[in-house]
Amino acid sequence: MEPRQITGVYGEVSGLPAPVSAHVREEQLQEPRIYTVTAEWSQSELVRCSRLRYLQEFTLISESNTHKSIRTVLPPGPCVSVSGELLSGFSPIRGLRAVIRETSGHQLLEIWNCHGLRKCLNLTALDKHGRVYDDAQFGCLSWSACENKLLYVAERSKNASAETQDGGHAWRKDRSLYCEDWGEALTNRSEPAICVVDLEIGAASVLEGVPPDVSPGQALWAPGSQAVFFIGWYHEPFRLGLKFCSNRRSALFKIDLCGHCERLSGENLSVSNPRLSPDGSTLIYLQGAVFGPHNQCLSLQQLDLESGETSTLLDVVSRPQAGEFAGMYEALPSCCWSADSQRVMFSSACRNWKGLFLVDRRSKIVTSLSDNLSDSSSQLYGSWKLLTVQRDLMVVCCSSPNTPPTLRVGFVPRAGEAVSWQTLQEPLMTFDFSWKVLDVTPPSDEENANYPGLDFGAVLVKPSRPLGETRTPLVVFIHGGPHSQFPAEWNSTTAGLAKLGFAVLMVNYRGSTGFGQHSILSLIGQIGSQDVKDVQRAVLTALERDPNLDPGRLAAIGGSHGGFLACHLLGQYPESYRVCAARNPVINAATLLGTSDIVDWRYTSAGFHYSYDQIPTAEALAAMLQKSPIAHAAKIKAPVLLMLGGRDRRVSPHQGMELYKALKSRGSPVRLLWFPEDGHSLSRVDTQVDCFLNTALWLHQHL
Numbered sequence: 001m002e003p004r005q006i007t008g009v010y011g012e013v014s015g016l017p018a019p020v021s022a023h024v025r026e027e028q029l030q031e032p033r034i035y036t037v038t039a040e041w042s043q044s045e046l047v048r049c050s051r052l053r054y055l056q057e058f059t060l061i062s063e064s065n066t067h068k069s070i071r072t073v074l075p076p077g078p079c080v081s082v083s084g085e086l087l088s089g090f091s092p093i094r095g096l097r098a099v100i101r102e103t104s105g106h107q108l109l110e111i112w113n114c115h116g117l118r119k120c121l122n123l124t125a126l127d128k129h130g131r132v133y134d135d136a137q138f139g140c141l142s143w144s145a146c147e148n149k150l151l152y153v154a155e156r157s158k159n160a161s162a163e164t165q166d167g168g169h170a171w172r173k174d175r176s177l178y179c180e181d182w183g184e185a186l187t188n189r190s191e192p193a194i195c196v197v198d199l200e201i202g203a204a205s206v207l208e209g210v211p212p213d214v215s216p217g218q219a220l221w222a223p224g225s226q227a228v229f230f231i232g233w234y235h236e237p238f239r240l241g242l243k244f245c246s247n248r249r250s251a252l253f254k255i256d257l258c259g260h261c262e263r264l265s266g267e268n269l270s271v272s273n274p275r276l277s278p279d280g281s282t283l284i285y286l287q288g289a290v291f292g293p294h295n296q297c298l299s300l301q302q303l304d305l306e307s308g309e310t311s312t313l314l315d316v317v318s319r320p321q322a323g324e325f326a327g328m329y330e331a332l333p334s335c336c337w338s339a340d341s342q343r344v345m346f347s348s349a350c351r352n353w354k355g356l357f358l359v360d361r362r363s364k365i366v367t368s369l370s371d372n373l374s375d376s377s378s379q380l381y382g383s384w385k386l387l388t389v390q391r392d393l394m395v396v397c398c399s400s401p402n403t404p405p406t407l408r409v410g411f412v413p414r415a416g417e418a419v420s421w422q423t424l425q426e427p428l429m430t431f432d433f434s435w436k437v438l439d440v441t442p443p444s445d446e447e448n449a450n451y452p453g454l455d456f457g458a459v460l461v462k463p464s465r466p467l468g469e470t471r472t473p474l475v476v477f478i479h480g481g482p483h484s485q486f487p488a489e490w491n492s493t494t495a496g497l498a499k500l501g502f503a504v505l506m507v508n509y510r511g512s513t514g515f516g517q518h519s520i521l522s523l524i525g526q527i528g529s530q531d532v533k534d535v536q537r538a539v540l541t542a543l544e545r546d547p548n549l550d551p552g553r554l555a556a557i558g559g560s561h562g563g564f565l566a567c568h569l570l571g572q573y574p575e576s577y578r579v580c581a582a583r584n585p586v587i588n589a590a591t592l593l594g595t596s597d598i599v600d601w602r603y604t605s606a607g608f609h610y611s612y613d614q615i616p617t618a619e620a621l622a623a624m625l626q627k628s629p630i631a632h633a634a635k636i637k638a639p640v641l642l643m644l645g646g647r648d649r650r651v652s653p654h655q656g657m658e659l660y661k662a663l664k665s666r667g668s669p670v671r672l673l674w675f676p677e678d679g680h681s682l683s684r685v686d687t688q689v690d691c692f693l694n695t696a697l698w699l700h701q702h703l
Contacts, residue, residue, distance in 0.1 A: 130155030138217030183241025209259025349514030382488025525607025571632025
């Protein structure tokens, strides 16, 4: 267990590439049908501590009499680096590729075809807007049907003329004026604007007419390319953090090129992910409630563009039955329609799995297209993530805790048929540790009185051959959110720990996604109690079912709400846990109230209603303190490793500092790592290496 060995193990498991997006092109031939799949991959590289991105093309030949089965997959082409690109997109007809890239402080728009670079525009020099948005929340790059225009979102330019007025005094007056942003991971996003580039004349313009109290994003062309659909997030009276929050007030809008704007969705709702059908008749989008749980089960709405009528295609699932569809919790891929515009494909959490589903608009019946929802660990893949559907060809990323991301394809099936899946790219390696799913039922005294009868689950990953141990130490790995999920998918932290000889239990406590909306709602007002008991119940269940796990060597690790729970376990069950490692944990919800970008969730999680004009009360602050790990800090015995991001806007790093000082004052073993340039997710490659190395050494030292 030397640092070099640990770093080598992490480099091996984290350096495996994963497909992040895909595009399908069909060659216009009579026989046979030839498809080109262009996949974009992401790969961590530890020498330069960077995240590489590259493209790879695959050629598929289908049966000549039908395009529903693949006859041959030709060897893939070479990998082509696209690491400097911010956004890219293929045109719908000629397959032109638009790229926005950053070069020497300038943002360039490039248009590529089969003969090379066709056009290049310096968007920075045109000076019509600020920086282009490349994030998943607002960002987009959409081709018009005529392929002469492109749509994207950028920061609105500040009024530069003020600098020259009155000798610059007017500008000087406002140069220190506070500018709101959209919170964690969106700190440079304040006033987005929809931008249009006319490729024929090489001009960029900002589309005016968006309501002044709305921040636009996720834009796409309407049929005919004379108007634009977009999502607008309301930013008055002030902005709240958007990342990981599907509960922000927003609406679907349509604006024409003359600036006439209308709202198409209802009021006081949260909407996202507009997707236009191939025939241009229907627009689907996700819809949820405002405030309440920060993440939730969503409904799928469909808007008939001819009649203007909206109907529900998939409703919120309150309490799914065993083996059934459990609801929608995740973003739709940019292309998710079948070619006949009658079926929609998507991925979503389903208990301890991530499944692939199809919904038929005519029957509203949901069908599973993946073979992993039987809660049987005999399945090869525990996670199916849809990357795209084009020309009825689905491209998916499959993985499991011991199988790294794998690229697979299959055609959208006819009713009653199964998908014939074909693997395009096997992972470089698979691992010999085992995994299984555990279903956990809380005892009667741990039931939620308002939501009785709920269960939850966990994924147990074990090294097949423990390194010289008779019994295996168990690391309890707890996800953040809390409304998120640990599906049975590839996780480099879990894989690295298993390769080092630890068993890992990834717990999906009540309140996790994939178990229905009632499970999510059951955690409101119960944090620090129900979720803590659930994790402990999952640990006891795993120890009971697997005698090879060592109950005397338990560790708790997690980030954000997972760190909150890990620290709670140390204080509430001080005799059970030997060591803890927490990343950006919530330690004192009362002191977090004024520093978090999602102040609404701080009230909601403690069981209080939130409104923008909320003033803290003694009752609310007392409840938040009582539900926090700091209330149990005096009982903590186990050594604690804290890893904090200096730029965290979601959970202030002073939260971890508060526990650090409380433990130091009592002589308890504590170690703190400070990452001044990182945020809440601690996602920089060099940070992730340091965190894994220190966590593994800390666990080894104290277990």
